Each structure stands twice: as structure tokens, then as C-alpha cells.
Amino acid sequence: MASRGFFVVFEGGDGVGKTTQIERLVALLRSPEGGAHDVVTTREPGGTDLGRELRQAVMHGGHVAPRAEALLYAADRAHHVASLVRPALEAGSVVVQDRYFDSSIVYQGGARGLGDEVERISLWATEGLIPDLTVVLDMEPVASRLERDLDRVERETAEHASAMRDGFLSLAARDPGRYVVIDAARTIEAVHADVAAAVADAMAPGTPPAAKGADS
Ligand code: TYD
Numbered sequence: 001m002a003s004r005g006f007f008v009v010f011e012g013g014d015g016v017g018k019t020t021q022i023e024r025l026v027a028l029l030r031s032p033e034g035g036a037h038d039v040v041t042t043r044e045p046g047g048t049d050l051g052r053e054l055r056q057a058v059m060h061g062g063h064v065a066p067r068a069e070a071l072l073y074a075a076d077r078a079h080h081v082a083s084l085v086r087p088a089l090e091a092g093s094v095v096v097q098d099r100y101f102d103s104s105i106v107y108q109g110g111a112r113g114l115g116d117e118v119e120r121i122s123l124w125a126t127e128g129l130i131p132d133l134t135v136v137l138d139m140e141p142v143a144s145r146l147e148r149d150l151d152r153v154e155r156e157t158a159e160h161a162s163a164m165r166d167g168f169l170s171l172a173a174r175d176p177g178r179y180v181v182i183d184a185a186r187t188i189e190a191v192h193a194d195v196a197a198a199v200a201d202a203m204a205p206g207t208p209p210a211a212k213g214a215d216s
Contacts, residue, residue, distance in 0.1 A: 004089065004091075004092045005090070005091065005092050005093045006132050006133075006203050007132045007133075008025075008094065008095070008097070008132060008133045008134075008135065008202070009097045009099070009100040009102070009131040010022055010098055010099070010134075010135050011099060011100070011103060011106075011134055011135070011136050011137070012138060012139070012184065013139065013161055014161070015142070016137040016138070016139045016184045018098055018099075018137055020188055021135075021137060021188075021191055021192060021195055022041060022096055024188070024195070024196075025192070025195055025199060026039050026096050028192075028196055029094055029096070034196075035203075037094045038091075038094065039093065039095075039096060040094070040095045041096045041097070041098075042080070042085065042097050043098035043099060044076055044098070044099045045058060045073055045076040045077075045099075046076065047076075047080045047084055048076075048079055048080050048083055048084055050076075050079050051079060054072050054073075054075055054076040057072055058072040066114060069108060070104060070108040070109075070114055070121065071121070073103075073104050073108065074104065074121045074124075074125040075125070077101065077104070077122060081126045085097070085129065094203075097131075100131060100134070101119065101122035101126065102134060104118050104119075104121075104122050105118055105119050105122070105167070106164050106167035106171070110163065110164070132203075133179075133180065133198065133199060134172070134178060134179045134180075135179075135180055135182060135195055135198060136169070136171075136172050136179060136180070136181045136182065137182055137184035138165065138169065139165075139183070140185065141158055141165060180198040182198070
């Protein structure tokens with residue numbers, strides 16, 4: 001189903017500054033100089049009432065079997081897209097979202113060895129809704145930069161963060177027209193300037209709309 005709005009998603013590892021950059025972008029898009037757009041800002045997991053319950057279940061409920069975890073994120077996503085994101089896009093809004101199915105592909109698919117199945121489940125859950133633009137905020141994990149004197153747990157955390165980073169970078173490399181990778185290890189202003197330019201470019205008239213079907 002075609003949508004008239006614009007769907008931009010932020011992805012990246014934990015602590016790369018997505019929240020701050022989303023706030024800055026949303027403020028710009030709503031301002032007269034940014035086009036006075038109608039903007040809906042949301043996140044996964046937990047963008048709806050049901051999603052908040054699913055978020056509790058997946059994030060604070062103790063051990064969750066990997067496949068159950070993947071399905072809880074997918075359930076959150078299915079409900080979120082059907083009840084909030086798609087209606088907003090159909091009403092012509094710009095939807096700015098913190099995390100989407102790339103987080104599942106990287107965290108559940110890559111980290112937990114569930115492979116491409118996670119991607120298929122997400123596409124089914126969302127009826128193939130693909131973002132117009134995905135902004136990957138990229139930063140070398142802090143612990144990898146410290147390197148020396150890491151204990152076992154710190155080393156495992158650093159390795160996990162590096163693997164997640166590589167996962168987002170390879171998704172972006174797979175489809176460069178639909179992704180922008182921005183170096184997030186800079187000032188808030190510098191990162192924001194690049195985010196704003198990338199979003200303006202992608203929203204400019206004449207930019208071919210990203211495919212919105214699962215078959216793309
Ligand atoms: P959150 O507290 O929203 O923080 P942030 O997005 O700023 O890191 O945490 C969301 C966590 O959920 C994050 O560690 C990534 C994880 N996650 C998945 O594992 N799979 C998913 O599909 C999504 C959307 C998130």
C-alpha cells in the first residue's frame with residue numbers, strides 16, 4: 001500500500017546518541033525552516049500500549065528463549081506498524097522512529113544465530129513496510145577504544161558491541177540508497193548537521209521513493 005508520508009528510522013548500537021539526534025531532527029522538521037512538517041516520533045520496542053507490555057516482557061522478565069524474544073519484538077513491531085506507523089504515513093506525516101527491524105536482524109538474528117529467519121518474520125509482521133531512509137549512527141564502542149586491562153566480562157561486552165556495529169554497517173552496505181551511515185563520534189552539532197542534510201536530501205522532490213513492498 002502506498003504511503004504519502006516519509007518514514008525515517010534511526011539505528012545503531014547502545015549509547016550512540018540516537019535519542020538526542022532524534023530530538024534535534026524532530027525539532028528541525030517541525031520548525032518553519034525545516035518545512036513545518038507534521039511529525040510523529042516513536043520507538044521500538046514500546047511505541048504503543050501493547051508494545052509497552054511487550055517491552056516489559058522482553059526486557060525485564062528474566063531469561064527469554066531466543067526465539068520467543070525474536071517473536072516478542074516482532075509482535076511489538078506488527079502492532080506498532082499496523083496501529084500507529086502506517087496510519088501516520090497514510091495521513092501524510094513524517095514518522096521518525098527509534099529502531100526498527102534492523103535491530104532485530106542485528107541483535108536477534110546476528111547475535112543469537114537466528115539468521116535470515118528474523119528478517120523474514122519482521123517483513124511478515126510489518127507487511128513489508130520498509131523505511132524511506134535509515135540513519136545508522138556509527139561509533140566505535142567505548143570499551144574497544146580502551147582496550148587495555150579489560151576483564152573477561154568487559155571484553156565480552158566490547159566484542160558484542162563490535163559485532164552489533166558490524167551488523168548495522170553490513171546492512172547499510174547491502175542497500176546504500178536507503179541508508180546513510182553517520183560518524184557519531186563527533187559533537188552533537190556536527191552529527192545533527194549530517195543527519196539534517198541526509199534527511200533533506202532523501203525528502204527532496206524528485207528523490208525516488210524507497211520501495212515499500214516486501215518484494216523490493
Ligand atoms: P532502549 O532502552 O530503547 O535503548 P536504545 O534503543 O537507546 O539502545 O533499548 C532497546 C534495546 O532493545 C536495545 O538494547 C536493542 C534491543 N532491541 C532488540 O534486541 N531487538 C529489536 O528488534 C529492537 C527494536 C530492540
